Amino acid sequence: MTAKANDIKWPEIFSLGALNVSVVISWIAYHEYQPILLENFSFDHLSDFLIVSKAIILVMIPALAGLLADYLLGKNGKFFTLFTVGIGATAMIFMIVASVIGAGPVGALKPFLPYMIILWLISMNLFISPAYSMIEAFAPAQKLPIVMGFLFLVTELVYALEPLVVGLVQFFGDTLTFIVGGILISASGYFFHKISSDEVISRKKELLEAKTKPQSFISYVAILVVGLALGIGKAFLVEYIPASFETTFPDIGNAGSYISFGLLGFSAILAFAISKKVAIWNTQKVLSASLIIMGVGVLVLLLSSSLSVSIAGGIITAIGFSTLNISGLPFA
Template sequence: MNAVNTDQNSFAPPAKILWRQVWGLAALLAAITFSWIAYGFYQPRILIRIGFSDLAIWLGIFQGLLGAIVEPIVGWFSDRVLGKFGSRLPLIVVGVTLAGLIFVGVSWLVETQISDGLRWVLPLLMTVWVVAMIIFRGPAIALLMSFAPTNQLPQANAILALVLAITSATSPILGLIFKQIGASMTFILGAIALLSGAVLLWRSMPRYLATGTTPKIAVLLLNKTSLTGYALPFLVGLGSGLEINLLLHLLPHRLFHAFDNLSVEYWQSGILLIAGIATLPLRSLFRRQQVTLGMGLGLLVIVICLILSFINNHIIYLALVATLGAMALGLVLTNTIPLALAMVSPSQAGFGTGLYFGGSGMGTTIFASLLVTQGEISPINGTISSLVALAIASICLYLFANPK
């Protein structure tokens, strides 16, 4: 990728993992996940209640497309902020503040009688909230490069993956709580969670509020080669995002049909919980130089598990397949951020994470579109989609690992 990096080493990684800072970042990611769960629980309910039933179906898809565009732009801008101020925290503070204020605003609006002429305010605020979350999520994740030596990024990222998976696994229980306390209190809790997560991150890293030497900005000279290089993290994110969504949809539905005493949401939580726990033993298998292999292996095993799940309906067989798939998901999560950071120069960490998670958002959008248009993803369509996703990600991983 032909990018002129004026000083790639002006902000060198630490000599050892800064666990306090890693856990501070994990706290913010837990708050982000909690907020997304709250938003996802009430968004369709609120839109249907105010008469936007059709919009409730398509707004998430539109917001996913918007995220795929905005995420890389915000990531690139966060690198510029780092180059100017020596810290990504200003952008994180702006995003957290905006998202928290919107949460509070929505909590007030849902308790008032909105006139027909002002109904559109809520969908607009929801979309702005998504953008606000994007403003600080990618830059926050890019901080990981400052918290761990290059060759130990998978070990540090395993903590983030563990917290992310366990927080996501609480979704059914949180849904029951949200239903009891109502939309207004749920959004207030979301705002409090975001503020608390940001404060914990801020307090964990006083030494990074300002740096002695300000990293210089990498100037991008885009040509055909560089555009191809920057497309790789986006496409890997797309393939992995689509595969993860298929895994968390198809396998839980197969388990539900075989053993219908537990709803799909609880099977999803079980898979996420196993994936989170699996990150701890898996984090030492692949060093920084091997994250490409770790990601490719995880994605391959996920597809194999999806295919195997359609061979037999026995609950024990499906439980074993789901466990293997969950462990493969843990492997993917462990290598996600180190891979995104490895695919760009050190001075473009925000851009790299933005490209990867923008692609992941596009994969989620494609999955949501399949659900909307098909109603239910059939085994054959699920298998074909997973194979296509694997092919996209594998080709891009190969091109990255074997540059000409």
């Protein structure tokens, strides 16, 4: 590998970070307005259906999109075809939903709202998987923890600042929020596409062509376990802590939500701070230690009846979640 190929492609990584921020803000807006829209448009009965649909889409579409993007790259060298379709469709659906909201519950477009929500969920997951799969072409494997440290920092800080984002979303109102969401996604997607150099595309194609050795079943299981662990860690930090603290420690009111956001912010900053160190450590050892640390933190959260001990369990979980995020991709 040449010295140039051994460099981290920071312009591409910054553009991916901007795309990621746009996606996170869009998800926050979706979670804020979906129940409101369903109620205002008398689609409350579709709430459970949309929850199940979202789960299925989040599991299936990113994997299928990644496979299809690799297939298109290998066949005709056009890696960004699916990415462009996903970005364009998402931006268009944002605008259509804004039009539906603007017309109101009595508008002729009302019946299309549930279909637009489903199509939006699909299109959002069409482009993010191919975009993330470019990371391996942005940096050599041994420097991927540094890249993940930066991406994890910007992503989780936005999640940690969710109360501010929600306040901004509420200030804009539903129609303007969806218009701004469409602009953010299309603009960040455009710059990500344009900034990605021919050198990066060629590197991605070379890496794809080099992956001819079949992987063992255990390899796939290990990757799935890491993905599952990341999901569990995020669920405990984002969902379990606010709900558990609210019921177990009612005296603190809604402080559990702020503790959750604080732990996410701490996890993001820690990941960025130690990413250079993790890059020179043994990835599998870091991964194993991360799983153990996070497992201990989760157990403490589940078994504790003390506020201070529960907060300590949250901090331990956040530490394990942090190192797991920056070591998981290099391991995969």
